[in-house]
Amino acid sequence: MYKKHAACLGLLVGLLLPVSLLANQQATQDALREAFSGHATACTAALPAVALQAPGLLHEFYAQRQFVPLWQDAGRRLDLLHELQQLADDGLDLTPYQLSLLQAQLQRQADSQAEACAELLASHSYLLALQHLYQGRLPLEQRESLWRAESLPASTRPSLLSIAWQGLDKVANAFAAARPSQSHYLQLRRAYASLRQQSPAEWPLIEAGRLLKPGMHDPRIPILIQRLQADGYLPADTPSATLYSESVASAVRQFQQLHGLQDDAIIGADTLAALNQPFAARLEQLRANLERWRWLSAEMEPDLLLVDIAGGLLSYYQGGQLQWQGRTQVGRAVRQTPQLKSRVNRLTLNPTWTVPPTILREDKLPEIRRDIEFLARNDLQVLDQQGNLLEPYFIDWQRPGPIILRQAAGPRNPLGKLAIRFPNPFSVYLHDTPSQRLFEKSPRAFSSGCVRVEGILQLLPLLLDEAERAPLAARLDSGKTSQYNLRQPVTILMAYWTAAVDEQGRLILRKDIYARDAQLSARLRQAH
Template structure:
């Protein structure tokens, strides 16, 4: 073969395998590559398929991206993992047993139970290619193309089940939930161990989160799809509030909708009255949906009842994706703030030992999603007014009421920290002024602040605005998390029944001094965002998406996974040109 012909063949093969192995990547996977071999490897001299696989991968090895780093968040391209996998096995084909391929195809089709989209993985294309290979004697290039495609699909699907399809760092550049303590290389190696053991189905069963909450969401998703396939929930006529004592067609519709959702026993006849059972069912629904539980089906309640089941299916899918991002973090002792659920919990050994209601940031001053570690507690804190609150909230009040500062025990300070006379300040041109509220029960931070390092000046704290905890919707703060029972949490965080019991904490508060006390052990804290809950009886319930975070996740979750097409004919043509078709 002449040099020009060889160059043509190499370029054709390179173009074909570029498509097969997918080195051009759109969505990377949150894993690190398995460790490449330390010594050179090559396919066995008598392994023609292995030689074809090696011919595909090695020319592109230098183009595989290195470990990508965005802040602390590390990701790597799947193609890197494909290369390392075949290097470890001397480029030997992995999918020579038809039973493994059958398990793979079945497992890919079943990814819909986890809210993923099976067509993303080109299942039909793989199945047709498998049949084509069995129907005729495949060339080494065709066998190699199929093997590479199956491996890449295998990795991609398992990583989506294990770590999520959507890269959360692309949705929020502050994202810092890295898999500390969980070596992702172990995940990848377990995938291939299952393949070597001819138990591909095991890898797919073990890849998703194993926690009960995830399994419950999976059951809820299946149930909602059954509701959808049966025609969806009954709708309730909107336009007027439905109240106890009313009677009519709309109440009958309300009864039917509540029964379909499991809140009311199915009626034996066409009852149209709004009786005590309907009141109780409406209150239960309202409570679970974070609506005011007054037993009246007003505009907000009717709107929630009439959300199509398809939208609720998507809501569960979005939260299953969030679970794949985060559930591996939930180990040992930790505090988790459920932002959209307005609650906080302390867990020990995976079990909640304390819960409390919280107030979080208003939608235009949203509480950010991030992780950190609680390091110390401030007793009797002063409050330095953040610049945004000073400009937008405080200055208008001071301008209208010169006595506002004194009434709220707030001091004005210059840049050097000297106390200024408020009467001598031009509050319409207040530059270089800091406002600081003295410690005390009416301090905006209350009696205690629970602190953890972050870039947002966010912390957990007490509050004098306790009346707001009675509201169902508690997005009422300027970003920080107000805790209903913070002293209980402080006692549990110190975990010292001798020095820092309830009596010891009260003694510390009674001295009136502003003092920072370090925790003996740092406690991880996760500020997370979930828009579904699971009721005690296993029913899925839905929260308002107060910050509008669901839509971007759903949009990316529904975007096609960019797996390259598998073209066996092109593979055969390329190798025929090179004269290696036998």
């Protein structure tokens, strides 16, 4: 197909161009072929040696078009320059795309060798930019890990080269096709673009000290007022005072809401850290999350259960439209909820709870050793590896051996009335919980890795067809433990973002509960 296209292109050029120009184009084609010969050329001064390897992405880009020059038109090169400059709004460092050198080579070069080098530089920058938008700036080994189930269907995304070839007629289309299309990314990109245009605000730092609560007098309150004014939470004419007034408290609550913090107007360590975050650090946080979206864009599907780990939210999409959303509780920093992609295929109704080995060792055994009645108070049974009941009083709890602790279904069971299960090596799942009051907290990192979901029973009808709902509701009401295999498995993605844009278009900067942003930002700064 591509050879036929190239032949037709050559015939058309031959009809339109004077003989001298045809000769120049042929010489440039020959120089392009020669650049991939493995011999040192003048082009290696502008291009990394790896880019000129054959086979390779750049080589394939030209080989499929018979090495016909692609950037002879000055208008196309100008379009390329414009799109490369827009990558700054994606939080990408423009250095690798060599804009200054491209700008200098906009005019036709004096000889075929120089023209070939200008061609290769333009294509290299073009392909590199598309690759960064399509797959992420960092190589796979430097990304935050994401476990994927082997049973997931293969990606149907077009290849990078397909996007690059199709976009040659209109370069902007190629960049739009490579850039993540999810509204989450595009809104975050707009927020970053707006923020980076602002003058870096060096707002006043608020010193550490006692907790600040509404109604208190404190010498730091005037600085707090200045800080809130600098970010638009208080009007500029708010009078300075040492009283922590209700109007200031209202502004602090709004600040806390937009920073994923408990909106109680109490200024403790977390709120103080967020207030004192430098402007540059805020930009870095957005850049890190734009990069995460570039990694994960390919994992998004129209029908999806999406767990936003740092955001403490579970969202269910059908046909790309949000159908349901609920708050979640996720793993503590010492027992983090993993990033993964799998398929929800099974429900446990009125589940029993088998205590995971880590929780058994670190949490339950110390309690049992202090008081063996802990087992009875919490409806915990002791079993051997074959599932046989054991008598707790006959066990040496200093060296209990390979036992299993299991809690019966019921109102005190930590899994509540429903567990939503999917294959993964971490033994995590979504589940109901009796710990409802914790959903009012923020951030909500309280679990041992599994995801507790508020109102999870509301999600159940969405996972079932109409004929399944009534029989399953009866089984749920029975109080008996049972398993149910979904007729239509649903993809689940659990991922980590610390920045988002809400329904009102407001930027949300969350607490980095797993302390990942700084490391990712450092890697992005080093990736030139």
